[in-house]
Amino acid sequence: MLETDIIARPVFYALPLWLVFAFYLACAAALGAFSFGAWRKVRRYARGRVDPGVKLTWRLFGQGLAAILPNRAILAGDAYAGIAHLCVFWGFAGLFVATTLVLVDNDFLRFVVPQWQFLNGSFYLVFSWLADLSGVLLLAGLLLLAARRSVFRLPFLKYEAKEGAKYLPAPAVLAREDWLFLGWMGVLAVGGFLLEGFRIRATEPSFERASFLGWQVGEALAAAGLTSEAARNAFAFVWCFHALTALALVAWIPYSKAWHMLAAWYTAAFKHHPAARTLPAAPEGESGGYARVEDLTGTEQVMLDACTRCGRCHAHCPATTAGFPLSPRDLVQTLRAFASRPVANTSLAGGVVPEAWLWSCTSCLSCVEHCPVGVWHVPLIVQMRRFLVAQGQLDKRLQESMQNLTRYGNSFGSSPRARPKWTQELPFKIKDARKEAVDCLWITGDYAAFDPRVTPVTRGFARLLNQAGVDFGILYEAEQNSGNDIRRAGEEGLFEVLMDKNVAAIEKAGHQRLVTTDPHAYHALKNEYRWTNGHGRVAHYTEVLDELIGSGKLPVLHKREMRVTYHDPCYLGRYNGLYDAPRRVLRALGATLVEMPRNRDRSFCCGAGGGRIWMEDSTEIKERPAENRVREAATLAGVTTLVVSCPKDLVMFQDALKTTGLEGKLEVKDIVHLVEQATG
Amino acid sequence: MNLLVLLKMVPDVVEELEIASDGAGLDMDVARMALSESDDHALEQALLLKERMGGTLAVLAVDAAEVDDALFTALAKGADRALKVDAGEVAQLGTRALADLLSQVIADGHNLLPVDLILTGTQAIDDLDGLMAPLVAHQLGLPYIAIVIQVTPDPARRVASVVKEYPGGVRGRFEIDLPAVVGIQSAERPPRYVPVAKVRAAMKTQRIETVQAPTLADGGTVLAEVKSMSKPEETGRAEMIEGTPEAASARLCGILAERGLV
Amino acid sequence: MPGNIWVLAEHWRGKVSEITFEALALGRDVADQLGSKVEAVLLGHGVKDLASQLGAAARVISTDHEALAEVVPEVYAEALAQLARRERPAAVLTPLSNVTLGVGTLLAAKLGASAINFCKNVRVVDGKIEAHAVLYGGKIETKVAAAAEPVVLGIGPGARLADAGRSAEPPAVVDEVTVDLPEAQPIRFKEFIEPEAGEVDVTQQDVLVAVGRGIGSRDNIALAEELAAALGGVVCGSRPVIDQGWLPPSRQIGKSGMQVKPRLYLALGISGAPEHVEGMRGAELIVAVNTDPAAPIFNVAHYGTTADVLEFLPLLTEQAKALRG
């Protein structure tokens, strides 16, 4: 007898034949239940709307895979959770592979080509060792995860019933499923080791030391007085227990959040899909947006089902943090519950998702950025807002702003003729790009042109351009609000009107490149405008400053020692990945940049975006996002200046200083201000 | 319920107003026209009534710059018909002449009669020679009430219950026989926003009926002649009251008393 | 002999309105220039006694009729038209107030007379009446001549000092005259609806005393309450004041609060941030008190002073109380 014949696992060790048969029957049942659930889900996805504008490419899929395998999205920002999930992920994967190998070896090769069976000999030893390692990883990961819920009691893993959200599953139901999922996998892992222990105790093969934990369990059983005889007799029971729990888990997957193990492979590819940032088109038809559950695309339905309730979107959402009624996680859970059991003639916005949730969103994209499985919260919210706008169900103030934008092209309700008023106090005249060609066409944006707190900064940038000898001009009355935020408020038609006017004016004006002092306009110009002819490359003013300083056109004359922190605007950072130019500028000025805990793609929204700046504050507000943010800046040792690069930030944070009483401790300054001091 | 809303375009005061070279009118090349604010409320109230009680809703206006926008917007919001009276040189007409024109058009038919309620704004910023609602009521021989913030028709009894505003938050409830002309101060809710897409759709699928201006009996005599116009002295900044707090408060008290505020 | 100047004596719920006195003062000035007399027309039911307060008029024409109990423009205009046809006044001054609005227009229509609204002042030029009217929400002033007599002048508040139209003496002549009004009217007054007690609607107030962070502390709100009481208004505030819980959210003025258009808006210790100004720039008269002479609130205010609000408030309250008597 060759050694390889011995060093192998007796798969149905000491089991009566009928039990083996029963096992195969149970397998069939479990697979049947799984297939049924999965088929129902997949059929629902397949019947979902298809958005021809949102295509999955191999590249995106590859990016998704590259993020999933090392659990990158989970590790980012929460190493504890990341490591725990990595353990579970790879542990589970290992055990899954192990089980599959056994299946192939024992249920296929054994009958067809027995000489090809491979689970024996030294390969078996390595296999055993790896399988045990996987089990240990799984157990460790599960314990770490359980601790987050039981020991650390992380607040974002808790649920609350929400007013008006009757489709949001009850907190207890959600929590039960979370625990069941964790616990079940735990039982499975423990059961596996027990089974191994019993088998080893019963057969006592010395080579099984490779199953290092299983061996220990066997030893422990022996120490506890279990004879190999008794182990042999009990084996069938332990085996049955393990087999049943495993099969039941398989059957449960399509009926629970365990489904994410499959769905996420697909959805993760959409996290970096451009449409998550530039918004998909509204479905064809009357409603203007998402009216009913049928309007959801198949992909979006997979996204909803992929949600694991990890709570990251919830924990980092400025609306949730501020005490607005919205929680992106609850939104996803509500839609998911409804989509799997829809009620006819129920409108999504208002009927399923309370309107107040939808209006709370600042479109900051933090949820999308944080979501490990690639859920599209922002597109979903905007689609439902589009429906509300089409129905005329919107906030009074927002409505006024829309009227102003329609009529005057700015949200301030000012005459378009007042747009260039800010230039009057300048000692030089800015070129009118409508009349003469310029190198650099500057789109100021509304706040920079109309808000008296911002116009000094706007003039400052004009002076800097002038000083650096840049040939630049503006569109005077012809510029319109970029429409970026009104689009996010759900008024697509108005966005198009504004875009058309801007595109016409910009394309007519001779220019080499576009620069804007407004990150929201930056995003729209760069990624969302539909140009008919050419237009210049779009730059944010911090990029221009960076370039001018770098090329020596704006020499830094007075470097100043200062400790500052910098706020990444959502539409510059998360939307466009522009993080370094402003930081380079600050360093060039001699400033020491102290990062806030939430920086770059984890930056915390000021609360102004997505049309929020035009809406009424919720009455239940706990702490405005801007207040939260200035408090964060104020915790940094020795930092007295919060540098911003967005006009709305200036307004929001200066206001927040007043309401938090941090005036005097912290100053909010536009980066232009610091450059002016250092170069003038 | 047959509802008719009278709309009027007025110069948009958000824009700088310029005086024409003759010194007796606005420079209409510079001015932009906008729907009178309280007319917008009248339209909203009519839309609410139509939604509540059914029936038809027509809007009627005399031609003016940007009136088409206002009419298409009304159609997009849910009006059934929009009529525009083509009266040639209209910008110069006073409210009285406009009211005469509109009353004549209503009386002439155009399928606007029978009507149960005629709604329009209580007052417009350029109602120099009279208010639209009472003038139309007078011409058509209908009862009239204004500064109304709530209208509840009772078609069976041919009456409407209306609530009008008095000073100091007091309101008064009246009963008015139908048909009637009601001047709306503000609708029950702010005028709705209609998305651009809907207005565009209305422009494509609906049309504005143009009505030739009827000839008026008295030829639209001008009864109030604007001799000159001027801009009030540009202050821009507050007039500062100097002196000790005692003196300043006394002075301020005087100013308030002058205006009947104390 | 030129016709007399008539003033429709507005009264409401048993009280002669302030604007009546203002109109009487204005009417007297016009009558003086014209060489005629100012006469008050007192329409109503059971309010004859009010005539005694109208001493500034040379004569009061008093008409009592059931149908005149509440102002229904059609009925009031009909009564006035009958009287005017009899007596041929040169001008009729009617207040453009929430009580009387519409009467003037109907009267002019009935008489085929001129109507001129939004009058701030009236003068006599070459023996003819010329009105100074404020159009387009105050953006343009016009001089308007009437083409047909009599001219019905719609008067806004503040044309003259009310005190100038008050007289301790009763009027020299009170003529009680009758008019012929139909029994059944198509408009019937039903009831007054009082504002709900406790809950203050700041958008409905004529006078608002607004406080900002400059008020310093919650305790000082009481000072503002006193002034508001003396002026017959209510206290409201900027967002920081509401945030602190010094005033309820229903009192917040501005972008995320209420939008108001009172006759008087007193901004005390408010800097005038755009979000605040958005809510109050429509006020008829804005007075700002702020220690910082560069505060942007002075760009929207009509009057301003750089006094310390805590010092200023009690003084103003005292004087306002004294004036009220």
Ligand SMILES: Cc1cc2nc3c(=O)[nH]c(=O)nc-3n(C[C@H](O)[C@H](O)[C@H](O)COP(=O)(O)OP(=O)(O)OC[C@H]3O[C@@H](n4cnc5c(N)ncnc54)[C@H](O)[C@@H]3O)c2cc1C
């Ligand atoms: C999106 C958004 C929405 C907003 N919505 C609103 C809103 O609806 N309503 C609103 O009011 N604000 C709103 N704000 C806030 C607004 O920007 C200002 O912060 C706020 O109006 C300032 O209030 P304030 O004038 O009372 O305080 P401050 O700006 O601090 O002004 C206090 C003033 O009092 C003066 N002062 C100090 N002491 C004295 C004294 N003893 N005597 C006299 N004067 C004194 C000071 O000179 C100063 O000018 C909003 C802000 C944002 C960003």
Ligand code: SF4
């Ligand atoms: S975009 Fe920002 S505000 Fe909106 S749900 Fe996501 S995290 Fe919250």
Ligand code: SF4
């Ligand atoms: S939507 Fe994404 S981030 Fe939010 S709870 Fe679900 S999985 Fe987590």
